[in-house]
Amino acid sequence: MKSKTEIQNGIIKAVNAVRENNPMAGSITNTITINFVANAQLAVGGSAAMVYLPDEAEFLAKAGGAFYINVGGILPIYEQTLPLTAQVLHENQIPWVLDPVAIGIGEIRTKFLLQSKEFKPSIIRGNASEIIALAGLWELEGENKSNVRGVDSTDPVAAAKAAAVALAKWTGGAVAVSGETDLVTDGAVIAYSRGGSDLMKKITGSGCSLGGVAAVYAAEADPFTAALTATAIYNFAGRAAAQKAKGPGSFQVQFLDELHNVSAEDVANNPFEIEEV
Ligand SMILES: Nc1ncnc2c1ncn2[C@@H]1O[C@H](COP(=O)(O)OP(=O)(O)OP(=O)(O)O)[C@@H](O)[C@H]1O
Ligand SMILES: Cc1ncsc1CCO
Ligand SMILES: [Mg+2]
Secondary structure: OOOHHHHHHHHHHHHHHHHHHOOEEEEEOOOOOHHHHHHHHHHOOOEEEEOOOHHHHHHHHHHOOEEEEEOOOOOOOHHHHHHHHHHHHHHOOOOEEEEOOOOOOOHHHHHHHHHOOOOOOOEEEEEHHHHHHHHHHOOOOOOOOOOOOOOOOOOOHHHHHHHHHHHHHHHOOEEEEEOOOEEEEOOOEEEEEOOOOHHHHOOOOHHHHHHHHHHHHHOOOOHHHHHHHHHHHHHHHHHHHHHHOOOHHHHHHHHHHHHHHOOHHHHHOOOEEEEEO
16 A cells, blocks of 8 residues: 555646646536636646537547546537547547536436446546445445435435445456545555635535546646545635635635645645554
8 A cells, every 4th residue: 555655646646647747637517616626727737628418528638637427417419529528538548527416307418427437537526426426326235215406415425435435346457436535546545634714515516627627737737636636626725715705705715825825735734543444
């Protein structure tokens, strides 16, 4: 198992590499939070590009260092765009992040989330209810039954531990479960990352943008390091922004500033613990 210091050195390298190299991570993501996702990707030093159409997504997938697929807002064309893009990413071994937002609702979303099992997302990022439901849908852990009510979690992070480990073992990548204490695993090691703020649940898209930022780091680091770096920078920036914000509105603005201004060392030193699976 990697030591905590080795993991922290990996985080420092990932934060600095993104700031130096400005990697492009294209996205297919929901139109509710699309602007916040792009702004967060830019704030950490990445380059953002959002598309909807199959040929455009295929182009961006091949042109970028990583890609982000968030199924939060499905449009009819996504029945073609999503599987084509995931297949291209898998075949070309380009790291990609899946956020299974609102899993369990609707036919196009469900069909794609089933198909995505074979396209092995490098990072799966979701709240606890979504991670539990995806492991069930893929018949890896628990029941094939979604308790997802909408886009917000109804389960604590600890309840998603077995699901997260099972998903990571299947993909060979990493899984990040968000909540009060975030859980990140590669199926062998689990990191628990602390910080953030209640205010992150009072703005829409903190989870969506976390997935987009994880994709930016995945262009420069292995899936576990990328997922943990994104989680740690979110927990640092969320805590720091909450100390200065007057409410959700000023929090959102302050949060982007903190993502941009935090040092790589402060991200690596954001509190986390590791355990072997
Ligand atoms: N109670 C909390 N305390 C501190 N931080 C939190 C809390 N709940 C969530 N967060 C942080 O908020 C961010 C988003 O997590 P959340 O679980 O709300 O995602 P989500 O439900 O997918 O969000 P969305 O779908 O609205 O984008 C993560 O960085 C997480 O650490
Ligand atoms: C509010 C909302 N509805 C569909 S996606 C989304 C963004 C948070 O997941
Ligand atoms: Mg979400």
